[in-house]
Amino acid sequence: AQSVTQLDSQVPVFEEAPVELRCNYSSSVSVYLFWYVQYPNQGLQLLLKYLSGSTLVKGINGFEAEFNKSQTSFHLRKPSVHISDTAEYFCAVINDYKLSFGAGTTVTVRA
């Protein structure tokens, strides 16, 4: 079975600073990886996804992620965060129609 581990449960960051959210996955077969964001009291929305091709994936709102097969990682980055990026972020992997989520990373952006 495939699974993901998010290495940080909470990430505080100052406005305009860079942020990196770490995600490792375990899989013995082809992987399809996703990052979702959940703003307070809302459902989830897709930030970006990796299915194949270029290992650097660009998403919405200035986020990007890099798929690293040798390190089994899919870390999410943003070079300069805004207050509005305060949210919970989930890494996920899909296998056989089932999407498995990590435990989530709460990002709090302070002025």
Added chain:
Amino acid sequence: NAGVTQTPKFQVLKTGQSMTLQCAQDMNHEYMSWYRQDPGMGLRLIHYSVGAGITDQGEVPNGYNVSRSTTEDFPLRLLSAAPSQTSVYFCATSAGTGFNEQFFGPGTRLTVL
């Protein structure tokens, strides 16, 4: 276009009561799924459906039933509610088999006393 709608938004049940959480979509998506979200555990898949008449179990199916008689609707039934089922429930849909983006509803917050 309403997208994915869930009702009710909030619900309080007593242990042993039954209820149905409703999920409807107007995007003509074949794939629909139910998740529960608990603090520190992310979202866990309860049941999913790849089309009308087809359902299957996810990671945490015990205590829940589903059916899919139409493309649009995918209700989740709690047969005999337990305090362990206190959670936030999300319905999601996707075109195809889930490799595409999943669109999430706004959630139902359920408390079982």
